[in-house]
Amino acid sequence: MVLLQIEGTHTEKLGAEATVAHDVGAAVGAPLTVVEQLVAVDLVEQVVDTGDVVVGQVRLTVVRDLVVEDHALGAVSLDEDTLTYLNASPAKPATDGHPAQKADAARWSGILDGSGPYQSLGGVAEWTGNGIPRQCLFAKQYRIDRAINGSKGNSLTHLVAQRFPALRWDERDAWGYCDTNDQPIVVLPMTRQIYWMDRTVDTAGGVVTVQGDNGSTKLTYYPTVKSGQFPGPVYPMTLVAKQREQMSWAAGRKNRNTGFGYEPADSDAQSGNVSEYLLRKVTGRLEWVTPLTLRNSPSQIFVAYSVTAADEVNDGSLNTLSIYVLGPDDPRRINIDNLEADAQNYVRNVDPGFLAGNNGGKLGEYTPVDGDHWRAFGELRGRVIYLLDISASRKIQPKLTNLGAAGPIRGPAEPALAERANHAVQPGLRQGAEPAHTQ
Numbered sequence: 001m002v003l004l005q006i007e008g009t010h011t012e013k014l015g016a017e018a019t020v021a022h023d024v025g026a027a028v029g030a031p032l033t034v035v036e037q038l039v040a041v042d043l044v045e046q047v048v049d050t051g052d053v054v055v056g057q058v059r060l061t062v063v064r065d066l067v068v069e070d071h072a073l074g075a076v077s078l079d080e081d082t083l084t085y086l087n088a089s090p091a092k093p094a095t096d097g098h099p100a101q102k103a104d105a106a107r108w109s110g111i112l113d114g115s116g117p118y119q120s121l122g123g124v125a126e127w128t129g130n131g132i133p134r135q136c137l138f139a140k141q142y143r144i145d146r147a148i149n150g151s152k153g154n155s156l157t158h159l160v161a162q163r164f165p166a167l168r169w170d171e172r173d174a175w176g177y178c179d180t181n182d183q184p185i186v187v188l189p190m191t192r193q194i195y196w197m198d199r200t201v202d203t204a205g206g207v208v209t210v211q212g213d214n215g216s217t218k219l220t221y222y223p224t225v226k227s228g229q230f231p232g233p234v235y236p237m238t239l240v241a242k243q244r245e246q247m248s249w250a251a252g253r254k255n256r257n258t259g260f261g262y263e264p265a266d267s268d269a270q271s272g273n274v275s276e277y278l279l280r281k282v283t284g285r286l287e288w289v290t291p292l293t294l295r296n297s298p299s300q301i302f303v304a305y306s307v308t309a310a311d312e313v314n315d316g317s318l319n320t321l322s323i324y325v326l327g328p329d330d331p332r333r334i335n336i337d338n339l340e341a342d343a344q345n346y347v348r349n350v351d352p353g354f355l356a357g358n359n360g361g362k363l364g365e366y367t368p369v370d371g372d373h374w375r376a377f378g379e380l381r382g383r384v385i386y387l388l389d390i391s392a393s394r395k396i397q398p399k400l401t402n403l404g405a406a407g408p409i410r411g412p413a414e415p416a417l418a419e420r421a422n423h424a425v426q427p428g429l430r431q432g433a434e435p436a437h438t439q
Contacts, residue, residue, distance in 0.1 A: 075115055076122030079148060082111040084175035086126070086231045087280050091180070104231065111176045111186060112137075114147030117154050121147050121212075124176035124184040136178035144212030148174065148186075156217070160188065160208060163219050167192050167205045173236040186210035189236040189313065202242060206315040207234050223315035227285055233310040235319050237276045240288045240308045243321045244275070247306075248295060259296035262323060267300045269340035273365045278310060286311040291334075291368065292323070302326075302334045331372060334392040339366060343376050343390050346398045354378065354385070363388065372396065 088106040105128050112122035112135070121144050123137035138144040146156040148171060160169065167190040176186045190205035206223040207230070225234045248261030264274040275290040288310045291302040304325040313319065326333050343363050347354055354361040361380045369375050372393050378386030378400075387401040 075119050076112050079111045079113040081171050082174050084109050084232050085278055086177060089231050109175060109177055111174065113149050115149045117152040119147060120144050120154060124178055126178060136182040136184045138184055138212040141214055142183050142212035143215045144217050145215055146217045159217060160219065164208065164221060170238045173238055175232050177231050187230060187232065189234050191236055191239055202239060203316055203318055204235060204239060204313050206313060225313050227311040233278055233286060235310050235313045237288060240276055243318065244290060244306050247323060261295040262292035262304050263295045264290055265293045265300045265336050267336045269336050269364065269366055277367055300336045331393045336366060339374060339392050343388055347378065347388065350400050
């Protein structure tokens, strides 16, 4: 079976599908049964031979040697809401019903999702940031019959609701990985509504895993997950965001209405990626971390950090969210706009043309590596060209790493997951910062 990448603005107007299939099939010497067999462009470059064929106004890159037996991918595409950073992990045997894990380097993962009433999940793609992405597919014995964005009898949402009616999940919390047998496994961190003081509120609901079983969908529920049992987050990011937002009520309605509390910065420097960074502590634990500014203030100075465990969950219980407030003289009180200005000045000195005019280069998504060490990405027309490491206090010489003009799409160069990543938060306790807790 031949997979196609379709480029251009007319993919929805392919015309007579039989004619297109015949023309492309003749060009590559292989008949096509499905025209729109789509996989994200950067996730199918693991091929030996490709050829370009122009049909009308649409250019189709024909991938000859990526053959999938017994599995028609159809309109499968990368679900960008499921992109997740997975830390390096040692091999682990299956325990207490949890799937085995093979030793893996740090990498990004994303779910290849189907859609509509017929196309099921395609698989999971993983990429280390270098070389060729790899995929594990819902094929052969791992065939499946549901999709996250499926409809009618193909809807994973409907199936989960039928099997676990008291639980709910958000697509932004879903992620996937490949186990020791290259079996794709989709992880759904769950929430549940509970009764509290004449109201309903959300709490954690454990985890549901999704696997393919010879054409059927296998759902496994884990009410409790301990640290290290899965390679990624099991506590919902969306639930952490709700907890963080509710901290503004900690001093009551009156003080909330006058601006009490903290919130993420809204600087353009963060490119919309302002909260819930998945960071790793020196102990290997995963935590959701958000730099915070004062509420109702135009200042972009980070004065506090919120921290919540991401690698453990208990059904019916919220993980503790702690806010660590930095002292007024703490050098880690960073103005993100000033940091951006310093970063741009440095890049202009090293590569004057990168940020100039209509070249298209930009710096963005500043993420903490440790207390005084931040990393930004230099992008050019959607591709990461530079990694910039810079000191907020200017005590460390900036370092600009050139990934090349044809550098890879943003990958896990550990932008916010260095071994000391959590040091941006925890040392505050040693300098008079007091943690505030909420459950």
